[in-house]
Amino acid sequence: MRERVIKVLEELQPEWEHLLSQWIQIPSVVGSGVERQMQLKVARAFRELGVDVEVWEPSLLPELPWHPDYVLPARAVLPEIPVVTGYRRGRGRGRSLVLNGHVDVVPVDDQPWTYDPWNPIRDGDRLYGRGSLDMKAGLVAMWAVCAALRELNLSLQGDLIIQSVADEEETGNHTLACCLKGIRGDGTAYLEPAAADMGLVRGAAPVLLVSSRGAQFFRVTVEAPADGGVEYQRELVNPIGPLMHLYHAVERYSDMREAQVTDPLYADHATKLPAAVCRVYAGNWPSTIPRTAVMEGTIECLPGERIDEVMDQFERYLNTAAAAHPWLKDHPPRIERFGLRYESAATPVDDVFVRTAAQSLQRVYHQSPWVTGGGGNDLRHTVRHAKSPSVIFGPDGGHIHGTDEWVSLSSLAKTVAALFDLVVSWCGVDGGDKGWATNG
């Protein structure tokens, strides 16, 4: 059986490589509207494999925008993009498994690509293109496993459920919508490029992520009382100075939090707990003192912490820093939370689903995976709202979200094999033949 599985997976490789190239050619940039076209392609590809596919609009769930974990998109008007879900129903008695992937990609904008980001070029083991790694390769792995199950004529005991979402890069609301619609598995696997996503490298060992950090965007505004004036009016307060005082307070806060981290899931990470200002703006003319100065950034939190409580603590920290400043103490800054808000979540490392996924990776890579913590990702929804133990693993590659993004095709073949192993071991195969998993 094992030999037959290996042969079928090998024979399928040219097909999934071709499919990956086709999918990269669709510029499904988040918020562009092209995600719809991509979702319809994905729906058709899975339908052709006999998967019972449903294409549905998340706006059919009126409760979605009122859910506490709903993230308000940055743009007021977004095109309505459907979610694609599909069932390959099991014969019963087995455990169900959700495979989740996203079709949206980040923009290319003015990145100086060597290759055409929308016309994938293969160079050796690398396939270049926007979304090659993050994460059309993962979607293709999901497709390849369904194709292999069909080719081998295997009936699973548990249901295998496909979730293709289109807003992971910006909000994650589609995965939340799947949870609210009651679509759940006894386990959930996200086929994201786990190592590249986190900048994690530990030899050739595969990476298995089991958590998501929480996060919240914030904005601090310092406002001068008058309407500004030209630069030589010394009686005017330039709000940029007091804002810089608060900028340095955020840096100290970040250092303090980093020193406090004790979670073993993040112990080996260079940055365990991001907290930074990434955008600053003030003024509109080089010789006019601005009325306001603004900075925006993100505060993150670890599994076990509540993001709202961490934000309360952060605001107290900034207000204390302001109270120690001669001008800010009488002109306190305005601190707001806006946009992105993620609650943290984790699957325990000793959960049977995590152990099963780790064994599948071990069998393919002949090395134990590095089981560690992830950044902000959709796993939080399935852990919190579908009560489904969830993991993330996927192919290797480089330049995620960057110039000349690429995926390693040999690594993707390993992801396909590990995912096939996980599906068979977790869902079970009728007739007691566990195929690949037990005969290996």
Ligand SMILES: [Zn+2]
């Ligand atoms: Zn991704």
